[in-house]
Amino acid sequence: MSVTNTSGRRKTAVARIYLKEGSGTITVNGKDHKEYFPTLPLQYIVNQSFEVSELTGRYDVKVNVAGGGVKGQAEAVRLAIAKAIVELDADKKSALRAKGLVTRDMRMVERKKPGRKKARKKFQFSKR
Template sequence: MSQEVVNAVGRRKSAVARVYLTAGGSGNITINDRPLENYFPLEIFQYIVKQPLAVTNLTEGVDIKINLTGGGIKGQAEAARLGISRCLIEMDAELRPELKKNGFLTRDARVVERKKPGRPGARKRFQFSKR
């Protein structure tokens, strides 16, 4: 008997998280073949990743495997959160209102603005000199 694996993608800034969720697990979260505590040593990022599970009371009922690429540590954590939320909805559609209320289903589309020609950054201008 093989367990059903649900997968989804979460993105944030330039980070991409491919999430594979297996129902009926023991609560293991593996990121890039490393335990969650090893990949994200700071507890704030562990908390961000686990938020959808805490809200839906599924911390012990599912096993999660995540492939993370690109971006920085915060973007990766938030991408993983979105991916986990999408997986939970695919597994059980009745969890949607609770996740939606907490804002875990919104793709945060803010990305770094490109540098413009004739400027030192995206918007900053070089110092003006009258003479």
């Protein structure tokens, strides 16, 4: 039984996963994924790669995820799982790519600039 090791990133979240054949359990930082990601939309994001590739319940996943918020972490896990599925079965890549699951979302928070309140917001201007 081979173990596939991949990683995924989203914003500042980094997910490292170990995927092997099994019963379909997903463990995130030592907890069940339904406990770590309590809301249904986040659970859907985590399972999306399996559902698109029609492999639900066939692989066990052990996840170490750090950084960012829960949404970014869930999307990082989704990308890592998609990359692992492609590594195991290259035929699934076209289905995953059609849903945009194998592409890393490069959008990051823009840094704050000096002389400004935030990245683009300026300080209040008083004409008089």
